[in-house]
Amino acid sequence: MSARDRILAKLRATSIPAPPLPDVAAWYDSRRRHESVPERVARLRASLQAAHAELHDTTHAEWPALLRSIAAAKGLRKLLIGTDSPHVEVLEHALDSPLPAHFKPGPQQGLQVVRYEASVDAWRDELFEGIDAGLTHARSAIAQTGTLVLWPDAREPRLLSLVPPVHFVLLDAATIHDDLHAAMVAENWKAGLPANTLLISGPSKTADIQQTLAYGAHGPKELIVLLRHAASGAA
Amino acid sequence: MSKAISIQPAADFERRSRAAVNDPAQQKNFRGAMDFLQGKRRAQFSDAAELAGLRDLGEAIRRFSLAHLPRLLEQLESRCCANGIHVHWAETAAAANAIVLDIARSAQARRMVKGKSMVTEEIGLNHAMQAAGIDVLESDMGEYIVQLAGESPSHIIMPAIHKTRQQIAALFAEKIPGVAYTDNVDALIQIGRRVLRRKFAEADVGISGVNFAVAETGTLCLVENEGNGRMCTTVPRVHIAITGIEKVVERVEHLAPLLSLLTRSATGQDISTYVNLISRPRQPGEKDGPHEVHLILVDNGRSQAYADAQLRATLQCIRCGACMNHCPVYARIGGHAYGTTYPGPIGAIISPHLLGLESTYPLAFASTLCGACSEVCPVRIPIPELLVRLRNEAMARPGSAQASLRGSGAARSPMLRALWAGWSVVYSRLGVYRLSSWLMSRGRALSPVEQGAWTRCRTPLTPAPRRLRDLLKERRS
Numbered sequence: 001m002s003a004r005d006r007i008l009a010k011l012r013a014t015s016i017p018a019p020p021l022p023d024v025a026a027w028y029d030s031r032r033r034h035e036s037v038p039e040r041v042a043r044l045r046a047s048l049q050a051a052h053a054e055l056h057d058t059t060h061a062e063w064p065a066l067l068r069s070i071a072a073a074k075g076l077r078k079l080l081i082g083t084d085s086p087h088v089e090v091l092e093h094a095l096d097s098p099l100p101a102h103f104k105p106g107p108q109q110g111l112q113v114v115r116y117e118a119s120v121d122a123w124r125d126e127l128f129e130g131i132d133a134g135l136t137h138a139r140s141a142i143a144q145t146g147t148l149v150l151w152p153d154a155r156e157p158r159l160l161s162l163v164p165p166v167h168f169v170l171l172d173a174a175t176i177h178d179d180l181h182a183a184m185v186a187e188n189w190k191a192g193l194p195a196n197t198l199l200i201s202g203p204s205k206t207a208d209i210q211q212t213l214a215y216g217a218h219g220p221k222e223l224i225v226l227l228r229h230a231a232s233g234a235a
Numbered sequence: 236m237s238k239a240i241s242i243q244p245a246a247d248f249e250r251r252s253r254a255a256v257n258d259p260a261q262q263k264n265f266r267g268a269m270d271f272l273q274g275k276r277r278a279q280f281s282d283a284a285e286l287a288g289l290r291d292l293g294e295a296i297r298r299f300s301l302a303h304l305p306r307l308l309e310q311l312e313s314r315c316c317a318n319g320i321h322v323h324w325a326e327t328a329a330a331a332n333a334i335v336l337d338i339a340r341s342a343q344a345r346r347m348v349k350g351k352s353m354v355t356e357e358i359g360l361n362h363a364m365q366a367a368g369i370d371v372l373e374s375d376m377g378e379y380i381v382q383l384a385g386e387s388p389s390h391i392i393m394p395a396i397h398k399t400r401q402q403i404a405a406l407f408a409e410k411i412p413g414v415a416y417t418d419n420v421d422a423l424i425q426i427g428r429r430v431l432r433r434k435f436a437e438a439d440v441g442i443s444g445v446n447f448a449v450a451e452t453g454t455l456c457l458v459e460n461e462g463n464g465r466m467c468t469t470v471p472r473v474h475i476a477i478t479g480i481e482k483v484v485e486r487v488e489h490l491a492p493l494l495s496l497l498t499r500s501a502t503g504q505d506i507s508t509y510v511n512l513i514s515r516p517r518q519p520g521e522k523d524g525p526h527e528v529h530l531i532l533v534d535n536g537r538s539q540a541y542a543d544a545q546l547r548a549t550l551q552c553i554r555c556g557a558c559m560n561h562c563p564v565y566a567r568i569g570g571h572a573y574g575t576t577y578p579g580p581i582g583a584i585i586s587p588h589l590l591g592l593e594s595t596y597p598l599a600f601a602s603t604l605c606g607a608c609s610e611v612c613p614v615r616i617p618i619p620e621l622l623v624r625l626r627n628e629a630m631a632r633p634g635s636a637q638a639s640l641r642g643s644g645a646a647r648s649p650m651l652r653a654l655w656a657g658w659s660v661v662y663s664r665l666g667v668y669r670l671s672s673w674l675m676s677r678g679r680a681l682s683p684v685e686q687g688a689w690t691r692c693r694t695p696l697t698p699a700p701r702r703l704r705d706l707l708k709e710r711r712s
Contacts, residue, residue: 002324004324007324007326007480011538011541016302018299019295019299019302021299021485022292022295022489024296024486024489025488031285031288116522118522120523128432147510154520157524158465158523180491180495180506184488189488190488194515195515195524196469197454197512198512200509209380210264210420218374
């Protein structure tokens with residue numbers, strides 16, 4: 001008999017009257033606020049800012065320029081991006097043109113984009129030491145807790161949102177859910193999850209030294225959300 | 236480092252407790268930390284109706300999961316295997332360590348990094364790996380500090396809660412080459428970040444715990460704030476997750492209320508900075524993530540609690556630490572006094588199953604039964620009732636119906652037995668009772684002035700000059 005069989009046999013020796021399956025959906029339905037997009041944006045913004053993240057309103061047309069101006073203001077030189085995503089092409093295209101006049105140029109001009117093309121095994125040291133910021137998109141977000149939902153994949157690897165000291169996230173306002181349960185149901189998580197699913201609710205932090213909050217423990221020190229509103233413009 | 240697996244906590248519990256309450260610096264550290272954590276939790280649960288509903292739901296999910304535990308473990312195993320995660324089963328701590336060592340050897344691993352995991356503390360993983368020549372580095376800031384100091388965690392959520400920043404500053408200056416003394420918290424964290432960053436990049440194996448395992452999707456759920464857990468589960472070639480068999484839930488949606496209860500009860504956060512859901516190793520075409528993911532399901536005494544209808548509630552625990560944060564005993568003696576991996580109220584009720592009652596029964600007696608722990612428990616474990624039950628087990632006659640656990644009856648002593656036998660004679664025979672109470676009131680002058688622990692801070696107990704029955708007789712006449 002294997003350890004597995006012995007453990008299961010021990011557990012099976014006890015028969016337990018089965019309680020009913022808890023109705024999780026009913027609880028969330030009864031408490032859900034059914035908010036409009038602007039209301040969800042407001043809650044997401046409040047929670048993320050409380051968690052020390054930055055949130056900037058922008059549009060599909062303007063976000064590359066916004067990103068460049070933030071990067072310039074913060075003195076970021078090397079931005080790590082994924083591959084084969086629409087926003088990656090948009091960004092690379094935009095880098096070739098001058099920054100629009102209404103964005104203030106910062107002290108650090110000329111953002112260099114690095115594509116996450118090779119397996120991490122081939123360039124670990126450079127990834128850990130030589131990159132200033134990473135850019136990913138968020139699949140969706142959760143208003144209640146100020147949470148970004150990321151499903152990393154071959155195009156946007158897992159470490160893109162973890163190793164660089166600054167993490168830029170592209171988020172579309174229309175994808176914000178009320179709460180975690182709503183996100184799970186709307187995106188049918190029970191049908192199967194990708195290799196890695198991430199919920200991110202702020203920059204990396206710790207309070208392990210005398211309950212004093214410090215940011216940038218092991219992951220990004222800064223989380224910067226570029227919130228893209230629908231064509232009518234930024235809220 | 237030998238402190239981390241002291242398996243005989245009973246022997247020194249009283250001595251350690253006394254040392255702790257006589258250490259004003261430690262008293263201040265713990266009091267401050269407890270007040271901080273209590274305040275953070277309270278701020279999260281301002282809506283009493285919401286809290287009550289959420290606790291109902293959390294308790295119901297945990298009870299449902301335990302009722303279906305064997306089926307859910309099999310489902311978890313088959314989903315994980317289908318996803319490419321290797322599943323192992325370990326009945327004991329030694330078996331779990333042997334499995335880790337096997338995996339490490341076939342991966343030719345020399346260096347491991349570990350995210351915060353109480354189960355690996357429970358099984359003494361670091362010692363087992365060191366004995367085999369493999370370095371294990373703790374990467375959670377608190378755990379790193381504790382490891383650097385050669386100590387063990389004093390709290391399950393905040394491992395270095397017993398240390399001040401000045402102590403940590405001195406420790407870093409002494410132990411990390413090239414580091415000058417600074418007690419600036421940001422600077423200290425950045426030092427830790429720099430040191431550990433290299434280690435993540437160099438490690439062959441990453442070790443983690445599991446907060447919840449989801450059976451329907453074969454998913455491991457980990458919560459954390461620092462990002463070290465993500466590093467450990469993403470950067471090294473091999474990821475080994477180690478968990479107790481009780482951590483499984485059936486559905487993804489069960490995570491929603493449990494995560495909310497966990498992080499709000501533990502640290503007063505809406506949600507932790509990272510919730511990391513791992514369902515597969517690195518897929519073809521992916522550029523990072525571990526090539527191998529292993530899950531080790533550890534029993535180590537949990538099935539003993541499972542077999543008992545009352546004690547099974549112990550396994551509902553989601554390891555938030557709220558019970559210890561609100562325990563008047565824990566706040567005064569601190570985590571190390573318990574001598575067990577899990578301190579505080581949860582430690583008192585889970586440790587007897589992991590280590591045997593013979594070495595852990597004093598923990599069940601170190602409680603005022605005030606009930607603060609069960610009042611804050613997010614999954615409504617009736618901790619005081621379980622403590623009373625463990626006290627009865629510790630006093631039960633071996634072989635009797637009341638003795639059902641490993642180590643039951645361990646608290647029995649010839650003197651106590653004689654004392655209670657005498658008490659039973661006196662209180663069950665009216666004549667003997669009357670005679671003895673008369674003798675007591677006459678001989679009150681002979682009462683000892685020194686009455687052991689009682690007179691250390693109280694006046695001695697002396698029988699009344701006249702018995703109650705004499706006073707009543709006088710009133711009636």
